Amino acid sequence: MLTKRIIPCLDVRAGRVTKGVKFKNNIDLGDPVEMALAYSDGGADELVFYDITASAERRPIDIGMVEAVARTIRIPFAVGGGISTVADMERVILAGAEKVSVNSLAVRNPGIIGEGAREFGAQCIVLGMDPVHSGNPACPSGYEVTTRGFREFTGMDAVEWAKRAVEMGAGEIVVNSVDADGTRAGFELTVTRLIAEAVPVPVVASGGAGKPSHLADAFNVAHADAAIVAGMVHTGDWTIAQIKDDLAAAGIPVRRTW
Amino acid sequence: MKDVTAIVDYRAGNLTSVRLAFEAIGVETVVTSDADTVRGAARVVFPGVGAAASAMENLRALGLVDAVREAATDGRPFLGICLGMQILFEHSEEDGGVDLLGILPGRVRRFPNVPGCKVPEIGWNQVKGLGIEGVPDGSEFYFVHSYYAEMGPHTLGITEYAGVEFSSAVRRGNLVATQFHPEKSGRLGLVLLKDFVSC
Numbered sequence: 001m002l003t004k005r006i007i008p009c010l011d012v013r014a015g016r017v018t019k020g021v022k023f024k025n026n027i028d029l030g031d032p033v034e035m036a037l038a039y040s041d042g043g044a045d046e047l048v049f050y051d052i053t054a055s056a057e058r059r060p061i062d063i064g065m066v067e068a069v070a071r072t073i074r075i076p077f078a079v080g081g082g083i084s085t086v087a088d089m090e091r092v093i094l095a096g097a098e099k100v101s102v103n104s105l106a107v108r109n110p111g112i113i114g115e116g117a118r119e120f121g122a123q124c125i126v127l128g129m130d131p132v133h134s135g136n137p138a139c140p141s142g143y144e145v146t147t148r149g150f151r152e153f154t155g156m157d158a159v160e161w162a163k164r165a166v167e168m169g170a171g172e173i174v175v176n177s178v179d180a181d182g183t184r185a186g187f188e189l190t191v192t193r194l195i196a197e198a199v200p201v202p203v204v205a206s207g208g209a210g211k212p213s214h215l216a217d218a219f220n221v222a223h224a225d226a227a228i229v230a231g232m233v234h235t236g237d238w239t240i241a242q243i244k245d246d247l248a249a250a251g252i253p254v255r256r257t258w
Numbered sequence: 259m260k261d262v263t264a265i266v267d268y269r270a271g272n273l274t275s276v277r278l279a280f281e282a283i284g285v286e287t288v289v290t291s292d293a294d295t296v297r298g299a300a301r302v303v304f305p306g307v308g309a310a311a312s313a314m315e316n317l318r319a320l321g322l323v324d325a326v327r328e329a330a331t332d333g334r335p336f337l338g339i340c341l342g343m344q345i346l347f348e349h350s351e352e353d354g355g356v357d358l359l360g361i362l363p364g365r366v367r368r369f370p371n372v373p374g375c376k377v378p379e380i381g382w383n384q385v386k387g388l389g390i391e392g393v394p395d396g397s398e399f400y401f402v403h404s405y406y407a408e409m410g411p412h413t414l415g416i417t418e419y420a421g422v423e424f425s426s427a428v429r430r431g432n433l434v435a436t437q438f439h440p441e442k443s444g445r446l447g448l449v450l451l452k453d454f455v456s457c
Contacts, residue, residue, distance in 0.1 A: 001384065001418065002375075002379060002381050002383045002401075002419055003381060003382045003383065003384075003398055004381075005381050040444065045381065045382055070274060070278055071278055071281075074279055074282060074441065074442060074443070074444050074445070074447060075442060075443075076400060076442050093274075094272060094274055095274065096274040096275055096278055098275070098442065120272070121307055121308050122378075123307070123378060123402045171380070172380065200376060200377065201376055201378075202376050202380050202381070223374070225376060225380070225381070226381070255382045255398040257394055257398065257446070258444050258445060258446065
């Protein structure tokens with residue numbers, strides 16, 4: 001049986017992994033390569049790195065870090081932040097990343113999704129999105145896509161955007177709830193489920209994981225295929241193995257031999 | 259024959275992970291699109307990601323079909339990965355039907371649409387029957403694919419997805435091929451690669 005993936009997310013700022021709440025108040029957590037190795041050895045199924053300031057600073061992603069991670073770990077990883085062109089995608093993929101994640105850029109330039117999928121295959125192209133519950137009547141699902149770290153509202157409906165992105169070639173959707181991000185109070189299940197049921201590709205729940213039952217909810221209630229964890233594991237409060245033990249006890253298929 | 263491990267580059271996906279995984283077990287590789295280099299190699303790795311039809315076209319355009327066929331059938335250790343496994347079979351349903359290399363008997367089919375089973379299958383799934391020392395039976399490996407090889411006489415590993423039991427690994431003599439990606443399957447993937455280079 002295909003297992004549910006647990007994916008630690010490493011937000012990288014100036015070469016260090018940091019963690020903030022709702023994209024603010026960042027604290028230093030460690031070296032990205034060392035943390036990648038520790039998570040890989042500890043049973044993470046995949047990793048995702050976001051160069052969190054690249055997009056806002058409009059600079060390219062740190063390729064040296066991507067190469068160092070690729071030399072060090074043998075599990076898939078995705079990289080996002082600061083990816084503006086197909087050439088940027090190519091650099092990240094040739095450096096050894098399995099996937100590239102586009103978010104704000106794809107809102108500004110949706111064509112990048114199809115261009116990337118044609119060049120590298122849909123499985124390489126992840127659409128990340130930061131939906132927020134809003135009263136915007138232009139968004140019938142109730143969720144509006146924001147960009148640039150919650151700084152800009154787009155007027156785009158989150159579910160419609162997910163469907164359109166998949167039609168254009170996105171192979172996976174990461175639904176990162178701005179409302180839940182960093183709260184460790186649980187994923188935003190409603191928008192995750194709306195999107196998971198609307199698209200034929202895997203959906204990754206992101207933002208708000210604080211304990212294993214939150215992940216169980218993401219899989220059982222929101223029908224996510226994978227879940228991102230950050231603070232709950234970065235702080236040492238939980239290990240990947242503990243999370244997987246709890247999920248397995250709840251009957252959720254997870255990878256337990258590594 | 260020099261002890262060269264050749265990774266065949268036929269413009270079917272990124273080979274960085276495959277190269278780095280062999281590096282991680284101390285094996286130097288040569289990434290090549292040259293038929294003579296493939297012919298001269300002691301071991302041949304045949305990876306691949308993407309569409310079967312364009313991969314077949316690339317193999318022909320690069321003049322690699324015969325060299326790959328020889329490597330897969332003359333007793334040298336040969337490892338097909340993902341699309342590089344599928345291409346060894348006779349025919350794929352992809353793109354309305356594609357004739358493949360026909361080195362192994364059998365067909366490649368698309369997963370049916372089953373509620374709750376996304377296609378492509380992306381992630382870690384159990385493989386039964388590999389029989390490699392150090393790999394517990396039923397361990398998970400990393401898959402990314404929409405098409406699968408039907409069970410056949412050379413099936414080694416068996417995996418289930420979308421209600422289908424399929425060949426996730428095949429073996430015929432020194433030819434081994436996996437639908438999953440050993441180069442991205444953590445420590446157990448490296449055990450499989452070590453097993454390959456030791457034969």
